[in-house]
Amino acid sequence: MNIQKLIQGHKKFKDNIYKNYKQDFEALIENGQKPKVLFIGCSDSRVSPDLIFHSRPGDMFTTRNIGNFVPPYKVNDDFHGTTAVIEYAVNILKVEDIIVCGHSHCGACKALFDDNIKQDKNLSHVAKWLELGYEAKEIAKNICQGDKSKLAKTVEQESIKIQLKNILTYPMINRLVKTNKINIHGWYYDIPNGTISNYDKNKNIFKEI
Numbered sequence: 001m002n003i004q005k006l007i008q009g010h011k012k013f014k015d016n017i018y019k020n021y022k023q024d025f026e027a028l029i030e031n032g033q034k035p036k037v038l039f040i041g042c043s044d045s046r047v048s049p050d051l052i053f054h055s056r057p058g059d060m061f062t063t064r065n066i067g068n069f070v071p072p073y074k075v076n077d078d079f080h081g082t083t084a085v086i087e088y089a090v091n092i093l094k095v096e097d098i099i100v101c102g103h104s105h106c107g108a109c110k111a112l113f114d115d116n117i118k119q120d121k122n123l124s125h126v127a128k129w130l131e132l133g134y135e136a137k138e139i140a141k142n143i144c145q146g147d148k149s150k151l152a153k154t155v156e157q158e159s160i161k162i163q164l165k166n167i168l169t170y171p172m173i174n175r176l177v178k179t180n181k182i183n184i185h186g187w188y189y190d191i192p193n194g195t196i197s198n199y200d201k202n203k204n205i206f207k208e209i
Ligand SMILES: [Zn+2]
Pocket: 042, 043, 044, 066, 067, 068, 103, 105, 106, 107, 108, 109
């Protein structure tokens, strides 16, 4: 889709679809947004949250980044985009559920195995960001033991588990999880089948929801 298609699509939205949402938007302006869910997904254009959850405006607070990574909690003077979203969602919006959603055919997980990215000066921030997937890559390599046929899915799913671990480094979230005031979920979206599987920590398996 190029930009002209987007503009045409917006016209269709404005002239036809918006009326179905008008009341929702008015209520959301009047009362403010009160999403109960924080969705952390991949920037991949095929992962389209409102489409795959059939959700409406106001339902989810959303952040997407390359690889649906969650940086471990760190206090310093840098700009922490994903961390700021998490902090706001938890402390101000008081979301009750956080979903870390990985997906099949993830370019970020594939790029973990591409050493050329590290050499490319134009991709220095991408290379740094991908470090958040290194632990998952090593675990997946160990599990697969050279079986390339299952490497992609294994690293994608292992990464979700690592991000769930990282999110618990946020002191506030750790406290809220311990007191059952917030739930964290690791979901895996399979693009060819349109299915979502939830990570069951006790059984260490992903099971379709
Ligand atoms: Zn991805």
